[in-house]
Amino acid sequence: MRRLLPATLFVAAATVLATGCGGSASSSSSSDTTAGADTTATTTTATTGGAASGTLAGSVGPGFDISMDKTTVAAGTYTLTVDDEASAHDFHFTGPGGVDVSTDVSGTGTKTFTVDLQAGTYTFVCDPHSSSMNGTLTVT
Numbered sequence: 001m002r003r004l005l006p007a008t009l010f011v012a013a014a015t016v017l018a019t020g021c022g023g024s025a026s027s028s029s030s031s032d033t034t035a036g037a038d039t040t041a042t043t044t045t046a047t048t049g050g051a052a053s054g055t056l057a058g059s060v061g062p063g064f065d066i067s068m069d070k071t072t073v074a075a076g077t078y079t080l081t082v083d084d085e086a087s088a089h090d091f092h093f094t095g096p097g098g099v100d101v102s103t104d105v106s107g108t109g110t111k112t113f114t115v116d117l118q119a120g121t122y123t124f125v126c127d128p129h130s131s132s133m134n135g136t137l138t139v140t
């Protein structure tokens with residue numbers, strides 16, 4: 001009987017140690033839950049950062065007219081289609097981010113450009129008649 005007593009104490013001590021390990025495992029589970037929350041936050045950020053996109057239509061000529069179909073758009077990537085109907089005018093679009101696209105003054109027809117628009121003010125002009133043939137596009 002006296003020999004069993006120390007053995008029982010040893011088992012009890014081992015059980016306490018095992019429980020201690022179990023406690024550590026629970027802490028790890030808590031960390032996993034936190035990581036899950038981070039993943040959710042990342043997804044939310046990606047949704048918020050999703051840039052707008054769409055189409056813009058510019059027109060110049062045949063008279064001394066130049067225009068764009070929208071005056072304000074959200075930042076994003078747009079397909080700009082320009083209808084140049086005059087051999088005396090061009091449609092020159094410039095602004096933030098190095099955007100600088102243009103049709104030819106002597107040429108006519110439709111030209112398509114892909115432009116990455118940032119918040120700010122973009123300008124479109126007919127270069128030979130920029131003082132009277134111009135307009136702006138506001139990007140928010």
Ligand SMILES: [Cu+2]
Nearest residue numbers: 088089126129
């Ligand atoms: Cu012009």
